[in-house]
Structure formats: C-alpha cells, structure tokens
Amino acid sequence: xxxxxxxxxxxxxxxxxxxxxxxxxxxxxxxxxxxxxxxxxxxxxxxxxxxxxxxxxxxxxxxxxxxxxxxxxxxxxxxxxxxxxxxxxxxxxxxxxxxxxxxxxxxxxxxxxxxxxxxxxxxxxxxxxxxxxxxxxxxxxxxxxxxxxxxxxxxxxxxxxxxxxxxxxxxxxxxxxxxxxxxxxxxxxxxxxxxxxxxxxxxxxxxxxxxxxxxxxxxxxxxxxxxxxxxxxxxxxxxxxxxxxxxxxxxxxxxxxxxxxxxxxxxxxxxxxxxxxxxxxxxxxxxxxxxxxxxxxxxxxxxxxxxxxxxxxxxxxxxx
Amino acid sequence: xxxxxxxxxxxxxxxxxxxxxxxxxxxxxxxxxxxxxxxxxxxxxxxxxxxxxxxxxxxxxxxxxxxxxxxxxxxxxxxxxxxxxxxxxxxxxxxxxxxxxxxxxxxxxxxxxxxxxxxxxxxxxxxxxxxxxxxxxxxxxxxxxxxxxxxxxxxxxxxxxxxxxxxxxxxxxxxxxxxxxxxxxxxxxxxxxxxxxxxxxxxxxxxxxxxxxxxxxxxxxxxxxxxxxxxxxxxxxxxxxxxxxxxxxxxxxxxxxxxxxxxxxxxxxxxxxx
Numbered sequence: 001x002x003x004x005x006x007x008x009x010x011x012x013x014x015x016x017x018x019x020x021x022x023x024x025x026x027x028x029x030x031x032x033x034x035x036x037x038x039x040x041x042x043x044x045x046x047x048x049x050x051x052x053x054x055x056x057x058x059x060x061x062x063x064x065x066x067x068x069x070x071x072x073x074x075x076x077x078x079x080x081x082x083x084x085x086x087x088x089x090x091x092x093x094x095x096x097x098x099x100x101x102x103x104x105x106x107x108x109x110x111x112x113x114x115x116x117x118x119x120x121x122x123x124x125x126x127x128x129x130x131x132x133x134x135x136x137x138x139x140x141x142x143x144x145x146x147x148x149x150x151x152x153x154x155x156x157x158x159x160x161x162x163x164x165x166x167x168x169x170x171x172x173x174x175x176x177x178x179x180x181x182x183x184x185x186x187x188x189x190x191x192x193x194x195x196x197x198x199x200x201x202x203x204x205x206x207x208x209x210x211x212x213x214x215x216x217x218x219x220x221x222x223x224x225x226x227x228x229x230x231x232x233x234x235x236x237x238x239x240x241x242x243x244x245x246x247x248x249x250x251x252x253x254x255x256x257x258x259x260x261x262x263x264x265x266x267x268x269x270x271x272x273x274x275x276x277x278x279x280x281x282x283x284x285x286x287x288x289x290x291x292x293x294x295x296x297x298x299x300x301x302x303x304x305x306x307x308x309x310x311x312x313x314x315x316x317x318x319x320x
Numbered sequence: 321x322x323x324x325x326x327x328x329x330x331x332x333x334x335x336x337x338x339x340x341x342x343x344x345x346x347x348x349x350x351x352x353x354x355x356x357x358x359x360x361x362x363x364x365x366x367x368x369x370x371x372x373x374x375x376x377x378x379x380x381x382x383x384x385x386x387x388x389x390x391x392x393x394x395x396x397x398x399x400x401x402x403x404x405x406x407x408x409x410x411x412x413x414x415x416x417x418x419x420x421x422x423x424x425x426x427x428x429x430x431x432x433x434x435x436x437x438x439x440x441x442x443x444x445x446x447x448x449x450x451x452x453x454x455x456x457x458x459x460x461x462x463x464x465x466x467x468x469x470x471x472x473x474x475x476x477x478x479x480x481x482x483x484x485x486x487x488x489x490x491x492x493x494x495x496x497x498x499x500x501x502x503x504x505x506x507x508x509x510x511x512x513x514x515x516x517x518x519x520x521x522x523x524x525x526x527x528x529x530x531x532x533x534x535x536x537x538x539x540x541x542x543x544x545x546x547x548x549x550x551x552x553x554x555x556x557x558x559x560x561x562x563x564x565x566x567x568x569x570x571x572x573x574x575x576x577x578x579x580x581x582x583x584x585x586x587x588x589x590x591x592x593x594x
Contacts, residue, residue, distance in 0.1 A: 039407060051440075
C-alpha cells in the first residue's frame with residue numbers, strides 16, 4: 001500500500017525503482033499487476049493446474065482417499081473400456097441426452113426469440129419471463145417437481161390417460177425416463193433465447209428491407225438473411241450448450257434418487273463418476289473417467305470449431 | 321389485431337412454460353393426497369400445514385439452520401467472487417504486463433474446463449486441511465477467483481470504460497491502485513452487481529459440490545436438506561417437500577424480480593448461460 005501512495009503523490013516524477021529514463025506509462029508496473037492478479041494466480045495454481053496434474057496422475061492409480069495411491073498403469077482405462085458395461089451405459093445415456101436436449105433447446109430458443117423480436121413495449125417483460133426458468137431450473141427444487149409431475153399417477157400421466165395414452169409414469173419407465181430430463185433441459189431455453197435476441201438485434205434492418213423489395217417471403221428471408229447473419233450466435237450457443245449438457249448432473253441425481261435408474265436409463269456420465277468416486281471411493285477410476293470426459297469434450301469442441309468454417313458466416317468476411 | 325394475436329401467443333406460451341412453477345406453489349398448500357395427480361392449480365382447501373411441517377425441521381435440524389448454511393455459502397461466495405474477480409479483471413483490462421496475453425488465454429480456457437477433473441484432487445486437498453464438512457471448500461475457491469467466467473464478464477465491462485478517465489485520474493495524481501478504487505471500481509458497478517447476483521443464485525442452486533463436501537445434517541444447505549426427501553418419498557411427505565421447495569426457490573424469485581433487467585442484460589452481453 002505504501003508504494004501506491006508514493007506514486008500517487010509524486011505525480012510527474014518517476015518512481016524510485018531503477019526504471020529506464022522514460023517515465024513509466026500508465027499501468028506499466030508489472031509487479032503491481034501481479035499483485036492484483038495474485039488471488040487468481042494462486043487459485044489457478046492450487047485449485048486448477050495442480051489438481052489437473054494430480055487427477056491425471058491419480059487416473060493411473062488405485063486410490064481410495066485414505067491410503068496412498070497405488071500406481072497401476074493403464075489398468076483403470078483398460079477396465080473402463082474393457083469390462084465396465086455401466087460405463088458404456090453412462091456414455092450412451094449422456095450422448096442421447098446431449099443429442100436430444102441441445103438441438104431441441106436451441107430450436108425452442110430461436111423460435112421464441114424470433115417471436116419476441118419485434119418492436120414492442122412489452123418485449124422486455126416477455127424476455128425476462130421466458131428467461132426465468134433458466135435461473136430456477138438448475139435447482140434441486142425444480143428437479144423434484146419434475147420427478148413428481150412425471151411420476152406414476154402424476155400430472156403428466158393423468159393428463160395422458162385422459163387422452164387414452166397410458167404410459168404409467170415416465171420416471172419409473174426406462175423408455176421414457178431420459179425424456180423427463182430432456183424436458184427439464186429444454187424448459188430452460190431462456191438463456192440461449194436471450195443471446196439469440198441480442199444477435200437478432202444486430203442484423204441491419206436494410207437487409208430485411210432489401211429482401212422485402214425483392215419479394216422474398218418470410219421463410220426465404222429467414223433462410224437467406226436471418227440464419228446466416230445469426231450463425232455466429234448459433235455457433236456460440238451450440239458450443240456452450242453442448243459442453244453444458246455433457247456435464248448435467250443435478251436433474252439426473254434428483255429424479256433418479258442418485259441411482260441413475262431405472263435400469264441405468266438416467267445414469268449420466270457425471271452421475272456415474274460421482275458414484276465411483278464418492279460412494280465407492282474408487283477415486284483413481286473416477287479420475288480416469290474425468291479425464292475421458294475432458295478429452296471427449298475437447299474433441300467435440302474442436303470438431304464443432306472445424307465444422308464452423310462450413311456454416312458460420314462472419315459479416316465482413318468475403319463469401320467463400 | 322395482429323398485435324393482439326401476438327400477445328395471446330406469447331401469454332399462452334408463457335403460461336405453459338411457467339405452469340410447473342405455479343403447480344409447485346399450489347401443491348405446497350395442498351394436502352398430500354391431493355398433490356400427485358391433481359392438475360388443478362387451486363387446492364380444494366388451502367392449508368398451511370405443509371409449511372408448519374417444514375418449520376418443525378428435518379432429521380432433528382431446524383429449517384432455519386439449513387437456511388443459514390445456504391446463506392453463509394452464498395454470501396461468502398458473493399464476497400469472494402466480487403472481490404477476487406474484480407481485482408483480476410482490473411489487471412487484465414487496465415494494466416499492462418508481459419504475461420497478459422497467455423494468462424488471459426489460460427483464464428478463458430479454464431471457463432470451459434469440466435470441473436469434474438478437479439473435483440477429486442480438490443477434495444483430497446480439503447480433506448488434508450481437515451475442512452471437509454465445513455463451508456470453506458465452497459467459499460475458499462471463490463476467494464481465489466476460480467469462477468473465471470466472472471473475471472471475463474468484468475473484463476468485458478472494464479474494457480468498455482473510456483481510457484481518458486485513467487488519464488484524467490493520473491493527471492490528478494492517482495496511481496493504478498487509486499484509479500482502481502476511485503474510478504474503475506465505482507464505474508463498474510453494473511458488472512459487479514451482475515456478478516454478485518449470478519454468484520448468489522448459482523451457489524444457492526449448486527448441488528454437486530455441496531453434496532460432496534457437506535455430510536452431517538447440521539451442516540446441510542437447503543438443496544441437501546431437500547434431497548433428504550428424495551430418499552424417503554412416501555406420499556405423505558409430498559406436501560412438506562413441496563413447501564420446502566417453494567422456500568428454497570423464494571430467494572431466487574426475489575432476486576429475479578428485483579434485478580431481472582441486469583440479469584437478462586448480463587446474459588445478453590456475455591453469453592453466460594444458466
């Protein structure tokens with residue numbers, strides 16, 4: 001703190017440290033910058049970089065938290081891919097969940113954003129209201145509601161029965177249980193919708209005017225103007241939502257009572273990881289699972305960025 | 321006419337979307353046998369009994385205790401996040417130092433990192449420190465700005481502040497620290513408030529880390545207490561379960577009504593998702 005005050009009072013005279021003759025320009029005091037950064041640097045080293053290295057190491061060990069880790073080489077990974085049917089069940093459930101929930105959520109988000117994207121005094125109200133589920137949906141409370149609503153003789157079951165469809169409760173039926181969680185994810189389309197709305201506002205009105213002059217209908221306008229102009233935002237939302245979907249946990253835990261059932265039909269990857277690590281205390285195994293997750297998410301992100309060149313259009317860039 | 325149709329459509333969609341929430345609130349006033357299958361929102365006879373049952377406590381622990389624990393975690397997280405992220409963001413946006421580029425890139429990369437890969441070593445660390453089953457493992461990381469997302473949010477905001485303000489402050493004799501304290505920080509209030517609200521709501525809703533770190537009922541937060549119901553769902557406890565769900569969502573609802581503009585703007589400008 002004392003150094004600071006000195007600088008403050010000295011005004012135009014250079015600070016006492018041996019610096020080049022040139023008066024240091026504003027903010028050119030690296031030491032001070034690192035002081036501001038120090039909490040973050042400490043956290044990054046102790047709670048991010050260190051643990052990453054540690055979990056990589058642990059993934060090659062047998063570790064139960066209480067005894068020292070035992071180096072077992074690739075055994076965890078071999079067990080994962082060799083003889084763990086539940087691992088494959090978890091992967092399959094998660095992939096299905098990502099492939100169902102992400103596109104549905106984004107389509108709902110875009111559709112409602114298109115609906116709201118018009119000049120109106122009430123737009124702000126609707127925007128906030130549609131966003132509300134995104135804040136509530138991550139909670140245990142809402143997941144519990146889902147569990148009860150979709151349970152046998154619950155609201156959904158009863159209303160479908162009135163229509164003559166008897167499903168007998170989605171939560172306890174392995175064919176439908178995953179859909180309960182997909183519905184919970186899609187329900188929270190508000191956040192990407194808000195981002196879409198911000199993107200839609202950036203599209204210059206002249207483009208729409210021009211397309212109206214050319215006699216394009218609404219569908220053609222959507223295909224030729226809205227979609228390409230919005231593609232960077234679509235891409236952004238797609239990447240973000242995909243990464244998030246891979247890590248979904250709370251909903252599956254609450255709806256299945258922590259078990260991932262019935263018959264492992266809601267055994268999300270993260271839920272299985274939790275079970276291995278924190279109920280069976282097979283920490284080495286769980287670490288291997290975590291690294292598989294990181295690598296898969298990284299690969300998928302990379303692939304998405306690759307494909308982006310084919311369909312994401314950045315205004316101002318020459319057409320390809 | 322077209323306008324009216326638009327409003328009708330919006331309201332209808334909204335009603336369908338918010339139905340589960342309305343259903344929950346209604347169910348919290350219903351007797352247990354009416355909850356499960358009843359589509360109707362209005363209970364035949366409104367009861368406060370469910371709330372009474374909640375306030376009698378669970379597993380021998382008062383609900384106020386759970387509420388207090390949740391508040392402690394959330395408020396601690398807010399203070400930690402706002403302080404540490406604002407400091408880091410100021411360095412990234414207003415100061416120049418050699419490693420700024422690489423460190424910034426690294427910071428962005430950590431936003432995308434699945435936390436599961438850190439969970440086990442972090443747990444080991446906190447276990448060695450004998451801090452498991454306290455709130456520290458939930459608050460300490462925030463004091464060290466591990467929610468890099470919020471650094472990014474504040475950086476974006478601070479970058480937008482006119483640099484002339486910094487020049488003016490310097491001419492008036494302010495060094496970087498005083499420029500931070502007297503110029504940049506006060507002007508960044510919207511970003512800091514957004515950070516505070518999102519941190520509060522996220523840590524209030526957070527489940528995984530609380531599940532891992534807190535394991536005696538006295539230390540449970542509201543989500544964990546609610547989870548106790550999962551293991552003992554007999555239909556008779558549905559009423560209390562719903563009442564308690566309403567209570568846990570109440571603070572989020574209040575924050576939403578008070579700050580909805582800031583929240584939605586925060587999402588729109590930074591693309592954070594819930």
